[in-house]
Amino acid sequence: MTWKTDVSEEKSLCRYCGHVQEDTVSECLQCGAILHQRIPHSIMLTWGYALAAVLFLIPANLFPMMVVTALGNDEGSTIMEGVIYFFKHGEAAIGAIIFIASVAVPIFKLAVLFFLLAIVHLKRHDKALLGTKLFHAIHFIGKWSMLDIFVVALMVSIVQFQSLASIHTGGAAIAFASAVVFTIIATEKFDPRTMWDEIENTKGDYQCVRRL
Amino acid sequence: MVRGQTACGDCGIIIDVDDFDTTHQYSCPRCHSTFYRPGESYDLVIMMAITSMLFFVPAFFLPIMTLEIMGQSHSVTLFQAVWFFVNDGYIVIAIIAAASGVLIPLALLGLILMMAIALKIGYDPRSISYLIRLYERFSGWSMAEVYLVSIFVAMIKLGGMAELSLEFGLFSFSSFLVTFYITITWFNPHDLWNQDDLEN
Ligand SMILES: [Zn+2]
Numbered sequence: 001m002t003w004k005t006d007v008s009e010e011k012s013l014c015r016y017c018g019h020v021q022e023d024t025v026s027e028c029l030q031c032g033a034i035l036h037q038r039i040p041h042s043i044m045l046t047w048g049y050a051l052a053a054v055l056f057l058i059p060a061n062l063f064p065m066m067v068v069t070a071l072g073n074d075e076g077s078t079i080m081e082g083v084i085y086f087f088k089h090g091e092a093a094i095g096a097i098i099f100i101a102s103v104a105v106p107i108f109k110l111a112v113l114f115f116l117l118a119i120v121h122l123k124r125h126d127k128a129l130l131g132t133k134l135f136h137a138i139h140f141i142g143k144w145s146m147l148d149i150f151v152v153a154l155m156v157s158i159v160q161f162q163s164l165a166s167i168h169t170g171g172a173a174i175a176f177a178s179a180v181v182f183t184i185i186a187t188e189k190f191d192p193r194t195m196w197d198e199i200e201n202t203k204g205d206y207q208c209v210r211r212l
Numbered sequence: 213m214v215r216g217q218t219a220c221g222d223c224g225i226i227i228d229v230d231d232f233d234t235t236h237q238y239s240c241p242r243c244h245s246t247f248y249r250p251g252e253s254y255d256l257v258i259m260m261a262i263t264s265m266l267f268f269v270p271a272f273f274l275p276i277m278t279l280e281i282m283g284q285s286h287s288v289t290l291f292q293a294v295w296f297f298v299n300d301g302y303i304v305i306a307i308i309a310a311a312s313g314v315l316i317p318l319a320l321l322g323l324i325l326m327m328a329i330a331l332k333i334g335y336d337p338r339s340i341s342y343l344i345r346l347y348e349r350f351s352g353w354s355m356a357e358v359y360l361v362s363i364f365v366a367m368i369k370l371g372g373m374a375e376l377s378l379e380f381g382l383f384s385f386s387s388f389l390v391t392f393y394i395t396i397t398w399f400n401p402h403d404l405w406n407q408d409d410l411e412n
């Protein structure tokens with residue numbers, strides 16, 4: 001099977017309205033959006049944001065997410081301590097939800113991003129189909145890693161109403177939120193088409209598709 | 213427009229769509245990604261969006277829970293939860309939580325309503341294309357469902373230090389979330405350009 005692609009046909013697709021036109025056009029003829037055949041600097045930006053996310057995950061796991069001050073004592077808890085707390089107090093389901101959202105999802109998401117980048121760099125077109133499916137999966141689950149940030153945000157504001165205890169955000173909250181936001185941006189910047197590009201060059205008989 | 217020829221946004225192949233209609237789902241022959249998903253008529257979208265907005269008002273301003281600590285009871289509304297957090301100093305987190313959990317979903321609903329109503333009263337889709345771009349830019353940042361689950365987790369965490377009871381606002385927020393999801397599933401921004409097909 002031979003495929004004609006937007007690159008071989010010198011077309012570009014408008015991601016906002018689905019219109020396909022010559023790649024010499026800079027603004028979509030149908031809706032006026034700025035056209036790019038591929039997301040500009042996709043691979044470099046994905047690397048940048050993904051690595052920034054990895055760096056922010058380190059303090060996010062070492063410092064407390066929130067500090068509870070009760071009767072004059074300060075008690076901070078990191079993400080993992082929060083998870084362990086729920087398991088110890090018989091709330092294993094909530095512990096599992098927080099573990100999946102705050103630990104498993106961010107690590108899985110970043111691992112998938114690096115796998116996708118590896119597919120592009122090593123030109124493993126045989127993995128492009130798997131890569132595209134994983135790309136859709138991380139789009140879908142990525143936002144759940146914000147769960148613990150929202151919990152902390154809510155607890156801080158709710159407990160401010162009374163004076164016995166007070167809750168403040170710990171240093172990890174801002175680091176973790178940054179890691180999640182950078183991971184989402186990295187996913188948005190990744191262009192899955194880069195995994196499929198140049199597929200013609202790896203199989204000689206596809207070359208004839210290109211028309212000049 | 214998808215009819216005739218389009219390209220797959222996930223792998224880049226050119227796809228000929230000879231018998232296009234807006235009632236079927238179309239996917240890419242090479243990477244299997246869906247490139248056209250049918251939406252509902254804009255009348256239904258407008259109705260659902262208005263329903264969702266009506267649920268938003270009590271969800272935001274009525275108490276979602278009541279806390280009781282040593283005889284003192286406090287009701288908490290989402291509005292307060294979003295607003296008071298600013299006092300903590302972590303304004304960045306306050307903005308991220310308030311925006312992605314509550315404000316962006318509301319903005320998306322507003323954009324859908326504006327687009328659907330503009331088309332109904334006969335605007336040219338070209339003249340509102342900046343609204344579509346805004347909608348697409350923000351749609352990845354809407355996290356209302358995560359926010360709802362976080363309310364339950366926060367309640368369980370607070371259960372250790374206070375008596376808690378659910379209030380009507382939480383029910384309204386859940387209803388807002390369900391109708392919001394129905395609205396964005398029914399609304400297909402690409403159909404702005406397939407108006408001829410929708411008339412039939
Ligand atoms: Zn366009």
Ligand SMILES: [Zn+2]
Pocket residue numbers: 220221222223224225240241242243244245
């Ligand atoms: Zn495809």
